[in-house]
Amino acid sequence: MNPEVIYIGEAIKQKVSERGMPVAEFAKAIHCARHYVYSSIFPARNIDIDRLLLISNVLHYDFIAEFYLHQSSKKKYLVVLEVNERQLQTFLSNPALKFVSNVSE
Numbered sequence: 001m002n003p004e005v006i007y008i009g010e011a012i013k014q015k016v017s018e019r020g021m022p023v024a025e026f027a028k029a030i031h032c033a034r035h036y037v038y039s040s041i042f043p044a045r046n047i048d049i050d051r052l053l054l055i056s057n058v059l060h061y062d063f064i065a066e067f068y069l070h071q072s073s074k075k076k077y078l079v080v081l082e083v084n085e086r087q088l089q090t091f092l093s094n095p096a097l098k099f100v101s102n103v104s105e
Contacts (some may be wrong), residue, residue, distance in 0.1 A: 008052070008067055009044035016057045038048040049083065053090060064091075 016026050027034040028053065032041075041047070047055075049064075056063050083091065 007043070007045045008047050008063065009042045011063065011067065012044075012047075012055055012059070013042040015061050018057060021059075026058065030054050049087060054086065 009084075016023065023037055024034045027037045030041075031054075041051075041055075052063055
């Protein structure tokens with residue numbers, strides 16, 4: 001694996017460890033089995049938005065801002081996500097995010 005690339009699962013595993021949260025407790029909090037965390041969450045290169053929002057809430061860490069909305073002084077990124085109404089409200093309540101437009105089919 002490229003040392004410059006950090007998969008979302010590795011970052012989640014690191015935050016679980018930093019928080020001192022037992023994996024069994026983390027698994028219960030995100031509504032899955034402990035073995036699923038080890039087999040599917042921690043090695044994940046990507047993760048669906050619903051689960052990522054739940055994990056962010058459980059670990060009190062904004063993975064979306066860190067991995068998908070990263071901004072530096074030189075670059076800005078436009079991220080397009082398909083979300084439901086609940087997810088949209090979560091995004092809109094985050095002052096770090098800039099809402100550009102609402103596109104519906």
